[in-house]
Amino acid sequence: MTSTTTDLLLEATDVSKTYGAVVALDHASLSVRPGEVHALMGANGAGKSTFVKILTGAVTPDTGRIVVHGQERSSHSPAEARRNGIVSVYQEPAVIPDLDIRDNLRLTQTPLEPFRRWLSELGLEKLNLSTLARRLPLASLRIVDLARALAIEPDVLLLDEITAALPANLSERVLQVVQRQGTDRSVIFISHRLIEVAAVCNRATVLRNGETVGVLDITAGSEDRMVELMLGEVVAGLGQREQSAATPVQGSRQAARVEARQLSDDRRLRDATFDLYPGEVLGVVALEGQGQDELFDILAGAERPASGSLLVDGKPVSFRHPADAIRIGMVYVAADRAEALLMQRSVRENISLPFSARVSTWGWINRGREGRKVDKAVETLQIDARAGAEVRRLSGGNQQKVTIARWVASGVKTMLCFDPTRGIDIRTKNQIYVLLRELAATGAAILLYTSELKEIQLACDRVIVIFGGRVVAEMPAAGADEAALLRAAHNLKQGAELPEEVVAATSVEMAAVQAAIDQASGSASRRA
């Protein structure tokens, strides 16, 4: 273990990190050769971002060693990593919002000329360096961050979802630049998009549940293998869930619970029109940034629409505050638990939070009645409340259940779920889907946005697809396989040809997923 293979630029071995009870990385490893573009892959929550933070020194690992240029790194800080020639571009650009770009460059001691050169190469040559960073859009900040990283000629460049939220033209420029990186520089490339990985990467390391489950050379057809490695047990879990999920209720159509008509926020959401009926789970599918965030904010009363109308139970409504939406039974479950929970307070207080929100309920709390309501909700959602004195000590899945329990405890009429299963374990996901089906069966109307297309068929009755701020497609969940959804999400008419690369990517991904499902369910049945 003492001698280091000299042909490796960076080698991380046996890296572990736990956050409280959550194991983020479990003896993971990664080795990067000089001059390669190396993909770091993994499903949500596989430990990619923790790994990146450890490599760049932002987080100190519990165990493990990191060897750069054959020398073990002792201290951990971004400055130290920088001296070792490792520079990262994060999903959240490391740009100081209240300084202008020139001062941001001075702060990081970035030479100006190379920065300008890279900036124009990346398609942003017209940027005024005296602009305050907070006045620039996220996409520009990403490019600035990348150009700044390239300008100091690092040995290892870490790119974490660099193309997310970039418009197509910039995205292409970035990928070209990444691919062109010379022989002496390596790139660690993190992306969910298999197309990109296949296009620019030489090798890939795949993480699952914090462990390194495979390292492979990327050649034609290795996508299958990558997906297989990434999904692994996840797919087995999904297979089982299909049976446990209740069959969709396709009852006679009653009057719509929610009617959205031409809702718009003048920015991303342009013209959203759809109906949500009692007793159904309506799925929402959209690529990143198509206006779905804004739609949910408007429906939940957190933002006001710029135009359009919203009818609930046939009556027009205008929400000035989330309290208005809650009063008529429209409740919101956020993906970001930090947005929804009182982390220092107990499970009980978190669940009963909405009970006392109105002035008329500020008085004496009937502890018995509250306790019964809370206990019932805890039971319904199977929350493990052993560490319930402080919600921050619960696991992510249990935390998410608490945010749902809050609304279940007082009876749900309409529930707006924004990616409620993001970053939580498979068993909890399953429970949440079962719960959503049960709620719908009792007559609740549920709107479910999800970033995982597979979930649509598992939990929904119907699905609408949003593109460019408009609802561009509606279909029954039964017919909404991932290919169909992906087509719709790219706004391709039924029967029209997908652009070649998307077709290729989709079919590759689909085939791979299918193969993985077959294999996993096969092995699962063998085990049984």
Added chain:
Amino acid sequence: MSATAASMDQPRPGPMDTVRTFGRNNAWTLGLLGFLAVLLVFTKVVNPFYSLGSLSSTATSVLPLALAAVAQAIIVISGGIDLSISAQMALTSCVAATMMKDNPGDGTAVAIVIGVLLLGMLLGAVNGALVVLTKVPDIVVTLATSFVWAGAALLVRPAPGGSAAQWLKDLVVGPAGIDLLPKAAVLLVVIVAVVWIPLSRSRLGLSLYAIGSDPLAAFRSGVPVSRTKFLSYVITGLVAAFAGLSLTASTGIGSPVPEPTYVLISIGAVVLGGVSLAGGIGGVFGPLVAVVVLQLIRDDMTFMRVNPNYGLVAQGFILIGVLMAGSFIQMRRTRA
């Protein structure tokens, strides 16, 4: 492989560009200056006897508070707050007055001044070390140390007294050559020029803004966050020591009891001067102008034979009125 030294010669943007950017980035300060100009005209109208000589007495009386505001501005920009500034001023002022009385002589006075400035940095260093090491919120730490500094001031001088070297007193009283230029204002400019201008141009200065604006992004940009925070308190302590010395210079003595309104008004002036309490935004010039504005309003009310205590009321109303208006405008804008 390590970051190469930055070559900062860059194509200059056009002059109009510069003006526009400067205007946009300093709109608040410029507005405040405009208000100050109006206020000066108003002062002349209500008090025809207000002369250039009065200007210099205004400057003398405002100097300690102005320096306190600069000290507070620096720490607030870095994302902190210092409730112990007036106690630091009392302690440094007492030490200076006591030592100058015990060791008369202009030469020794210079040494004493330097020593007191070092003492200020030491006090700031203690504040900073406590904030960084204990992770207790700044407001609690500096609240607690304000007791310590005030106690130490009482140890040095149980009662107001001591003396100041003549040259020190001369530094702050009266006009400098021509009437238009009060010495106190010149001194203020010099102190700011010596401390703030080089600082704000340096990488440390940028780091102060960085940790105040977004500590995580600063950390990821390679800024040593803890060290910078520590240094921000040291610098604040240094400026607070200047403020303490100016107290001794203008009163000729040292008083061990901290003036309670200094902390309050320094925070108020900082916010009124366009520095965000959330950190990362603003400079020291806005707060300086704000201090003068607040002082002039009180003076004007005295001239107008309004009960001077309404001056306090007016300061309070201006403080919260401006902030309410500011946030109201912001609310309207985000809603539109």
Added chain:
Amino acid sequence: MTAAADTSGDRAWLRPAAWRNLLRDYPLIPLTVLLVLLVMTVELARPGTVSPNWAAFTVRQAAILAILAACQTLTMLTGGIDLSIGYIASMAGFVTATFVHQPGGWAFGVVVALAASALAGLVSGVGIGIFRVHPLIMTLGMGLIVFGFSNVWQLQSVQTGAGVPAELRTLGTGLTADVIPNDLAVFVPVAVALILLLRRTGYGRMLYAIGDNPVAARLSGVRSWQVLVVLYVLSALLAAVAGLLQSGLSNTASVTLVTPYLLPSVAAAVIGGTSILGGRGGYSGTIVGALILTVLAGFLSIILPEPWRQIVFGSIVVLVAAAYTRATAAG
């Protein structure tokens, strides 16, 4: 997979983590121990000091500090702070005193004082809750305004004269049955009401909710401005009550009578375990914190000259706050 219980292992209590958790989950226990130790130290250092009389004297002063610290506890729970209470409390005592020789008498003065305090609190609450001005600044400005008006009032009431009403003196200084301070008649109901308010009412829950996570509170339908406006009015009224008691206790009426207690009121809340960042703490801890500070201040005034007293006082506040911060750090 869920958070592992910290109590695993036989001798868990030996580990520092166990002590951390004790301080975090039941701060009253170590605080009370600290108080008892302090009282024992006082007795050991000066045998014979601790007596019923001493206790009455201490409790009398601590009750006032505890009421002032209630203002900080409540506002700090929401992530705020109230720096106007020193001036508001002084104003309340002073205004009441100026009505002694007026028609209506001191009782009318109390009504005026409470109304003026409530008005000041209302303006602060509107600024903080509706205009979103930072509480530090808002209450700071409000303090200056109240102080200014108090001074104006002082000048105008010079002719009429002022005096602390006998009733307030009795309440502030008197003892029932020679040991029970009369001001407990005010303090005990206030304290019980506040503890119940925080623990057993919906309003109390809202204070914690806003301080812990304002976004979550809003998304759960809490209109925080309503909570905050009520809060700062309540805080101002509590301050006024403390001011009345203090003017009775010290038999003086001055527009700066209570201002020296502003910083100790923050310190008492912090020592009592209320986080200045919001969402954590309670009033029972604050009461013990006020007792500790009062005993400490009294003790230090016996054994140390004033300067050292302040130095030790400040150091202890930092130490206790540091201990809490370690105990409640995430993880």
